[in-house]
């Protein structure tokens with residue numbers, strides 16, 4: 001993409017010739033003949049560079065410069081002065097001009113200034129990219145001083161250089177994906193793709209073609225060839241999340257791919273060889289599924305070559321302080337770490353953490369967001385309410401006599417909301433809720449018999 005550049009110059013000949021030169025230099029050039037028009041174009045196009053004459057009709061160069069700096073201080077402005085007025089030049093640099101030129105000037109002089117700008121921009125964007133990379137690296141660090149976590153990090157280092165299949169077991173939010181990514185990053189496959197596939201989010205009927213790909217016309221709706229997850233992860237790592245949800249009838253196919261390191265597209269007949277390291281994750285004990293015959297034993301042993309168990313957070317509470325500090329840094333609030341008190345830590349230690357590390361991270365984010373005037377309000381860490389809130393919006397379920405009664409109270413609320421949004425028109429409310437009008441009418445008769453509706 002070309003860099004946008006705006007020339008503001010009232011002398012027609014100078015404007016034209018500058019425009020031609022810079023066009024040849026590869027810029028996308030806009031031009032204006034007075035300050036007002038210049039600012040208008042600036043606001044519409046947001047050019048990266050503006051070259052403006054100092055003496056202009058309507059607004060002068062200094063006024064234009066100030067306006068530009070207040071809109072986009074990163075814009076590089078070059079001022080052109082007709083006579084060497086050192087005062088004005090210095091003034092313009094103070095306001096934020098990048099450089100100035102004294103008339104008459106050679107095109108080479110201008111071009112050399114523009115080259116400097118280009119180099120500067122490259123350095124700035126390189127810097128931003130590096131910073132970004134460091135940030136992502138940091139957020140992949142596995143934090144923990146408890147024995148199981150120390151052992152886990154050790155295991156990761158030990159197995160990073162072989163291609164054995166790994167099965168990660170842990171409750172929700174314990175860091176299974178984080179560990180899988182760390183394994184990938186520590187392996188020689190680190191610069192190849194890391195692809196995640198969550199079995200529970202793919203409908204059973206599509207799983208096979210999503211994993212192994214399909215040929216055009218393999219089934220109704222297969223309008224073109226589709227490359228599956230395995231092939232996309234080629235040379236890298238495939239992270240299969242929720243492997244316990246893997247349907248029994250497709251398990252045999254997965255076993256074959258793992259054993260033979262080759263696959264066949266759905267609707268195809270050619271073997272495609274693949275080189276993929278497989279890491280699986282499960283929230284439940286897969287062995288139990290094997291025992292009750294909903295998971296193939298042979299596949300289980302294939303996947304479980306190296307088992308990694310991540311214990312729930314409540315069994316390693318000594319990790320909490322370090323994790324809390326880590327999340328303050330991760331969410332760019334290191335300056336607030338000092339606001340943490342013993343009282344806060346005691347609260348965090350006494351909680352059971354059903355949502356594990358993810359829940360702790362959420363709480364830390366709330367602490368950061370809700371810390372005002374130099375302190376963290378301890379009531380922010382109202383953990384019991386927080387836990388219920390995840391499921392029931394903070395409601396006390398014991399207030400309802402039955403499941404049916406609870407559902408009805410929710411239905412009533414939703415219907416009241418829809419009707420009030422639609423000025424009590426049943427037809428419109430039914431459309432809003434996307435249910436038949438007759439259904440809504442009978443629900444209203446049952447749940448809100450006294451309500452006047454249209």
Ligand SMILES: Nc1ncnc2c1ncn2[C@@H]1O[C@H](COP(=O)(O)OP(=O)(O)OP(=O)(O)O)[C@@H](O)[C@H]1O
Pocket residue numbers: 139141142143144170171172173174175176177178179283323326357358361
């Ligand atoms: N030991 C740890 N050190 C630092 N951050 C962690 C740790 N464990 C988990 N996290 C962070 O907690 C969050 C949840 O982790 P992750 O997504 O890996 O969990 P998960 O086990 O895959 O959860 P789910 O079962 O719900 O998919 C992420 O933001 C992750 O970076």
Ligand SMILES: [Mg+2]
Pocket residue numbers: 176177241
């Ligand atoms: Mg996960």
